[in-house]
Amino acid sequence: MSTGYLETTKNIYREAAEHPQVGLCCTTTPIWSLPGLKIPKRMQEMNYGCGSTVNPRDLVKDPKILYVGVGGGMELLQFAYFSRQTGGVVGIDVVDEMLEASRKNFVEAERVNPWFKSEFVELRKGDALHLPVEDNSIDVAAQNCLFNIFKEDELKQALTEMYRVLKPNGRLVLSDPTCETFMPGALKDDERLRALCLSGALPLKDYIKMITDIGFGTVEIRAKRPYRILDPKHYATDKLIFIESVEVCAIKDPMPDDGPCVFTGKTAIYFGNEDFFDDHKGHVLMPNQPLAVCDKTGGNLAALQHEDIYISESTWFYDGGGCC
Missing domain, CATH: 3.40.5 (Ribosomal Protein L9; domain 1)
Structure with missing residues (x-):
């Protein structure tokens, strides 16, 4: 299978790292309002996501947190608010420019947040298909509007990697677009549209099945909301395509004998x-x-x-x- 679309994705986010583009691919992620937490402006401008991922209730008992696709570092900073320990949050990105931009943003975050230290976040070069993370070492793993970019084989591999690094009963929290309308091949194969988180959206039922087929025994649908419209005037489609964003938590529970529990x-x-x-x-x-x-x-x-x-x-x- 051709993976040229992955290189297109890297190029788009290299540009986005050097020249922030507000709302580049998605509706921007809601910013947490917490006492003593200040998000630097540049982090907000580099907030490339389609919803919320981790909920504060996922961050109890000093968890080890993994985030794949760091953006400007905003979600990493929010997670660090709860862990406040050296290396408590691990951020993975394949784009060098994005990692460097995040490092600079953390310097500013340290200046405006007396509680924060850059050492709370460990940035690593790597991609979702080959995570540079040990087996069974992560309590909470998350990604925001990244997995929908992948075609089926790569998506299975990315989910398998997340399952591998999670501890037993660990949580994988995802935010991705989904679509119940047939997506024309011309849109699916458009590398730029896929990289912009638009044409890779799967039906929710298929997305959940891919997650449970990997072995996650419990899946929670935490939110589902309207997201985008692809219309015939602007895209290669003869009808309106309605896309929603969904927030999912998949738990590495043992698989029940009668199948997964999907809420x-x-x-x-x-x-x-x-x-x-x-x-x-x-x-x-x-x-x-x-x-x-x-x-x-x-x-x-x-x-x-x-x-x-x-x-x-x-x-x-x-x-x-x-x-x-």
Whole structure:
């Protein structure tokens, strides 16, 4: 398979490192508002992402954090806010100019944030397909609007690499565009559009399947929101193509015998007259107390056709506290 599009991607981000381009490929990532955290202006201008990745709740107990595709270093600085330890955050990038720009930005970040030291972040040259990171050494790994650039074989390899470096029960947090509309071949094969995070978007179901096929036993869909339109006036398509951005957390849990637990925001509510309902598979529903359920459990409960159990549709938002 040709990988010329990867070289096109490198060239685009070399230019973006030397001459910041606000919103180059995506809707910019929301900036965390935290006491004592100041994001230098140049970091904000180099904020090339399509959503949020890591949530502060992922950063408890001094985790070792890996971020692939450093941009201007903004997310690395945000992660360091929670770890505050030498080498607690590892940033990987294949573009020398981007690594150098981040180093300069960290000098400014040190000036405006008394708590921050550049040594909190370790920058390494490398790419997502061959991570220069030891096996089972990372608690939280993240990427923002990078994996959608890859074609299928490279995407599988990138996900496999993330799985390799994560500790058992470690978390892979991703933000990427997805698309349920057929993407014409002319757009898929356009190297620049792919590098700009537009034409590589997969249907969400296919994206999740690639993640679980690698071995991740639990997948959480944390957010899903409108993102871009590719229209016939500007792109090689005869109809509107609607693209959404999705925020996903994949957990390196053991794979259940009956398949992965995928949370898409479904909820089960028991409204019967008994003190509780027990499905004898580890799920107990208390009266009128909503329980977030994975799609698998939701389907099993729905199949019972119990007149006093309601299963909601997917909301594409999951914030923890579920059935598994």
